[in-house]
Amino acid sequence: MPVSSGLVSRDRRSLILPQEQWMERRRVMHGLLSGTALKQYGAWQEEESTKMMAEYVFHPQRWYRHHYRYANSVIVRIALGEQPLKSTKELEEMQNAVTFFVGSIGRSVVDWFPDLAKLPWFLQVWRPYWARLGQWNYDLYAKWYNPVKAKVENGTAPPSFVRDFLMHPDTRFKGDCDDLMYVAMQLIEAGSDTTREALNIMTMAALEYPEVFAKARAEVDRVCGVGKDARLPTLEDMDALGYICAMCKEVLRWRPIFPLTPDHTASQDIEFEGYYFPAGTGFTINGPAVCGECEEPERFMPERWLDGHEQDIAHGLWQFGGGRRICVGYRLAQRSLFINIARLVQCVDYKPNGPYNAEILNLEAVGEPFPVRATLRGEQYKAMIVEEAKKVGVLEEARFNRDKLQ
Template sequence: MAVSISVLSSCLFVFVFILPRLWSRYQFNKKYRLPHVVPGWPIIGNSLDVPFPGGMWGVETARKYGEMYTCYLGGRAIVFLNSSRVVNDLLEKRAAIYSSRPFRPMCQDIMSGGARMLLMPHSDRWRNQRKIMHSILNNRQAETKFIAYQELESKQLVYDYMTDPENFHLANQRFSNSVIMSVVFGRRAAIDDPELKAILESVAVLAEYLFNPLKNICDAFPWLSNLPKPLQWWRPAGEAYFKRTRALYKGEYDRLVKKMENGTARPCFAVEVEQGAAKKEFAIDETEKLFVFSTLLEAGSDTSRNAITQAVAAMAAYPAWVIKARAMLDEVCGADAERLPSLSDREGLPYITAAAKECLRWRPFIQTGVPHMLVQDDEYEGYKFPAGTQFCWNAYAIALNEGDYADPMTFSPERFMDADLNNPLKGHWSFGTGRRVCVGYNVGANNIWIAIACLIYCFDITEDPDHPINTLNTNWEIHKEAPFKVKIAPRSQAHIELIKRISIEALTADY
């Protein structure tokens, strides 16, 4: 009798759980065809296989499976795009149907109150936020209102490098975050700024939830959001994060409102938003407004910091391009340390522009892009994709793809000395793609340009022979310590005197 019950139970399990799934898979395979599916585990797919960060994993997997391959992270299919050709064909040329986002019940609904533009589906709400950002952060605004902040912070940057070279990573962090804090809220940020520290911690937590499926089971298996709230064990952590993040940006916002009331507020994004809302140029509630601010701060802080840190690694590891760049800087700014480079020098220093673009290409700060989601069935080169399929550009794999770039391992600004030199979006995917391109890319590109120009002009940056830089596997994202060791020294006494002279303005500016 016991045997019969056991057999009956096994049969019931097969009929209830196994057969429906096999039938569903048969029907799916009959209708659709995805690129090579990377072998994974039952139910969880490849969730245990993708490390965080996943740059070199993506490179090796692309070498094995070619231009496109499919992973299952939880129950979701993600097609990785491993060449600029397929990224351009799908995410650029077909952006109208490849620009949405997958449902993320944890990161978007719980942790962001449904208000974070980065994770919003392609909707009217997303379009409204993007319109607001674009109107304020367009190229004209970036050139007329925000360059003054970047040039002031570049003076502080070279001072910090001169006085504390071992903590160059903190100088990069302070520069990047002080620029974006000035752009968004009209105030500077110090290295030990408590609000800045809280923002960085918030960004790090969100990144882990976004890119680490082991940390975020709910987004990996969205159907779990249908459980009764008391059974959603992840929810309290997400709700606590939302409250902390909202309070953090509400504090910054309240301080700015007081400055506006007493007439001391500086030109910045938040002031423009307040004025636009008052004139009823657009409608946006407070939570949404706060998360617009957070989106810009999060996008503009670590991205510029990482890119500048990577540029320092490239200066040390590939000195040939630095010699060439320095000769050009000396022609424009004087070989005897006459003045610091400024963004007004860009036309006369095209090689620095090319170097900034190469920095974005060489080691992408986002190692695998935030997935786009297809909103309707589509066909491409024999493949048939169902609506809901996610597509992710494999940033490291593309950067190291010899089909995209000659000698991709080498840092070579020459590759960008072409007709697209002055288009910050052409030749790499670091600012995103299609309708999801970062709206603040002009500010980011200017950050990298001015930092590279000033550092090369003022300092000799060389590799420490006892600590060679592993440019492929360095964890660029860490905050607490330098990700690699380099030797940094002012070029001459004249450069030391220049730094002392020009840094007075930055050291005394307080707003």
């Protein structure tokens, strides 16, 4: 893709790189999936989730900002090792980086007919626009990444994917400095925006299907207690909260975030149902069509996933891609969705706060994507959240986070 991969991404975003360039980046990203890493990251996910719940207590009207703050904070801690002390403008810039990049995929006819990129430069009238976007993207990445890179080099960096895997000498990463930056920042880019969007979809489902959320709440109450005896769910509750796990999958199926996946290329000749596809053929997954291949596809019905595989979010679901190029962070994504959906179902009531259209989800919105009135379930649940936030040391940050969210 000469535009989205070449000009916009400088041929460094692994999502749309050909196999030979993709493999080295994929190899180093497997550090995200080690047992030790998932345990450390899980502790951060639970802490940031507790902070998000406390933000709901103090500023419920900013529910959509809490979703993004959580998602961004978790993935920045995982990738860079630090809680992001970023302004709203800086967070919006990172959100825009995702929007602009995803919006560039296939948007130009050159990505569909790449031989056009072989024309003399003076005939490539599209180059200046996309090259400026690529430079803006590069500068934004550098602003986030370079301070952490310097700390790793001088030995003052905290634990992180960058320090412990990407830049660790034992990893022997074969890319250059810019490759390192793009690997780290594409994790932040992907991890913060998709989790935010999925939690917003969950909120829409809560408005449309309150009976589903009543059933989910009953499951959480059975496992985690009710009223003064309640506790917040943890990641250790995943096996016991199968309906919540099924909800995570249904959120991604009901309103697929990615209408189309980038091409997967056949590495060998394929014969399928009477058709012949030679090696090199590109295949794109049509997200809405695939997600609609079920009974009553417009209904939000987690029960469809209660098949013994509800704890495996990638089983039967194509929203993370598939094959060897499946999203490397899908287990992290599942854990973030699980812990937050379980806690929001337990503690928050959602009602419409004005007219909205459930068919039109403005997931890229910086402001409120649809009108919602979020209220805490009761004083006992507020007290439980406040006590837990105090215990893990995030209460005051949540209480006085309003200015950062303006």
